Structure formats: structure tokens, C-alpha cells
Amino acid sequence: MRLAIREARRSNHEDDSIHPYVGVVVVRDGEILASACRGDRGLGDHAEFTALEKKLKKDKLAGCTVYTTLEPCTTRNHPKVPCAERLIQRKVDRVVIGMLDPDQRITGKGILRLRRAGIAVDLFPKDMMAELEELNREFTKDREEKTCNSTPPGISESGITTFYPSRDFYGILRRDASTIDRYISKAEISVIMVSINLMTGLPFNDLCTCLRRKLKGNGCEFKATISLLNPNQSELISVVSPILNCEAIDLANSIRRSLKDLLIFKKSLPKHLHAHLDVRVHSVLPFGSAILLDHENKRKGKIQIETKPYKAGIQNSFAFEVMHLESGGFYDTLVSSYETLLTDGQSIEDGNI
Secondary structure (H helix, E strand, C coil): CHHHHHHHHCCCCCCCCCCCCCEEEEEECCEEEEEEECCCCCCCCCHHHHHHHHHCCCCCCCCCEEEECCCCCCCCCCCCCCHHHHHHHCCCCEEEECCCCCCCCCCCHHHHHHHHCCCEEEECCHHHHHHHHHHCHHHHHHHHHHHHHCCCCCHHHHCEEEEECCCHHHHHHCHHHCCHHHHHCCCCCEEEEECCCCCCCCCCCCHHHHHHHHHHCHHHCCEEEEEEECCCCHHHHHHHHHHCCCCHHHHHHHHHHHHHHHHHHHHHCCHHHHHHEEEEEECCCCCCEEEEECCCCCCCCEEEEEECCCCCCHHHCEEEEEECCCCCCHHHHHHHHHHHHHHHCEECCCCCC
């Protein structure tokens, strides 16, 4: 990894435009087979291309580990081949990456492409990642500005900050909050969860542990609200179950189990905290499953909406995050909608599920 960083620092840029500093090292069984930087043997050549195709063209690389300081690209102008594809073609076993590509057309996609091809992917340690991010700060700034300027009309104005094409992208784009419990741990004052897991019930995934910690901390001011589709509304259940590709009775029972588990968890809390956890049901179909973090704080609040195509696999659910930009905007519309949904629903206690 240190050698890859040293290689990156000697990158040769082909023109006055801003390009990244990239270094690559190819290793097998502890032996360095080749190292290269961007523009090593040809101006404009990517470091991976130089190492794999110019220095190791005739070598067998199956089983090798490749250390690269920048996430491999996934798109090149024809007839050039993206670096991620070259790594896959050469059957390397593992790729260790120094920093994500800040170009939003590539961010996370290189990692995902390698993983789907069965290649192990790891990241440089935090201090080395910081070193590379500092080295490429101008490249990052340039790509972020171009991404901002190329955003389709209406996206920036809506406050949408992140789009997740599938659940695979949770672990890529928010590695420190890839699961529900880790995500809600980011909240400081409140969390609202509506129809989480697409109304199939609540995946507990250490969620109750996180909620207990939040409710007991923060000076006992933290509040949590969880609302699931009312399992007694048979008409709604029968409408939703085909979308989720399950039987209506199974969906209703799954939700009932989640509600009972939540009530058991609530009873396990100190009595003075019972009012800080509201378990509810709603009898309407929401816009999508939602998690609202600190939604009343317009500066820090965020909303995640998740949904999925008809009968698609649960992993193919897609999502987006929204932050507040202006009064009366998309964020406020979502907040008002979900607050109304909660108001129109009802709190539940043991025995009335």
C-alpha cells in the first residue's frame, strides 16, 4: 500500500486538466510482480492498464492481489476497456482500494462490479485513505463541481442527496451506516420509522439495542416512533402481499410478530421511558418505507425513502435520501405526509394488535 502511494505521487499528467494521482502494485504470495502510476509508459494511460497490459501482459495473474490507490473505473470511451473489467478479465483474486472515485458516475460502481465478479475487495486503512484523499483533493473538488453542474434539473432543487439503486449500495455509499440500527444511531433527538422492510415486519438486526441506548442517553429526551401497516386491515394486506410476493396471511402474521416484539421491548424499558417509544399501526399505503432522522431539525434532519418494483427481490429495493433546502419544499412535503399518516393511525398496547 505504501509503494502504491509512492507510485501515485509520481503520476504523469497528459495535459493541463485536473487528473487523479493513481498508483498500482500487483502482488502474488508476497512477491511484487509490477508497479505503475498513471502515465507511467504513456501519457493518459491508467495505472491499472499499464501494470496489467504493458508490464504483465504475458503473465498469469489469477490469484493475484492488486493494490490500487483509486477505485477502478467502470466506464471508458470506446474502444478503451474500463479498469474494473481488465481486473476481472485477468482473474485477479483480490483488489485493495485506497479511496473511492469522487466521480459520481463511478463512485461505488467499481467496487460493486468487482464484487459481483467474485473478486474480494478491501480498503486501505483510514490514515492511508486520508493521505490519498489529500493528495487528490483538487481532483475531488473538480469532479464534485462537475457532478453538481451536470445534475439533471429538479434533482438538486428537491434536496435529494443520495440515490441507492439497490440495497447493495448501502454498504458502499454509507459504510458506517449500512444497516438500519447503524443508520438510526446517527439520530440525535428523534427517529420515525414507517413501514420499514416494506411492511413485512421489522428486521431487529440489533435495532432494539440501538434504541435502548438512544432512549437511555441524550438526557432521556430521545423519542422513537415505529409504525407498521395494520395487520387487521385485510383489504390492505391482500393488496400489499402480491407486491411482496407472499401470502396475505403470512404478511399479516409477520407484522403481528414484529409488533408484539416491539411491545415486549417497550415493556423492558424503565417506565419513565415508555412515553418516548410509540408503537403504532397505520391503515393506508405510504409513499414508501421511510426513516426520518431528527426531521424537525431543518439543518441536520434527513429522510430516507425506500421502495421496490413489483415482485422484485427484496435486495433490488431502491432508495433515496432527502435533506431540507427551503420551506415548503420536497422535504417539508414528505415530513407533513408522514406526520399525517401517523396522526391518522393509532398507538397500540398489548392485547389490541
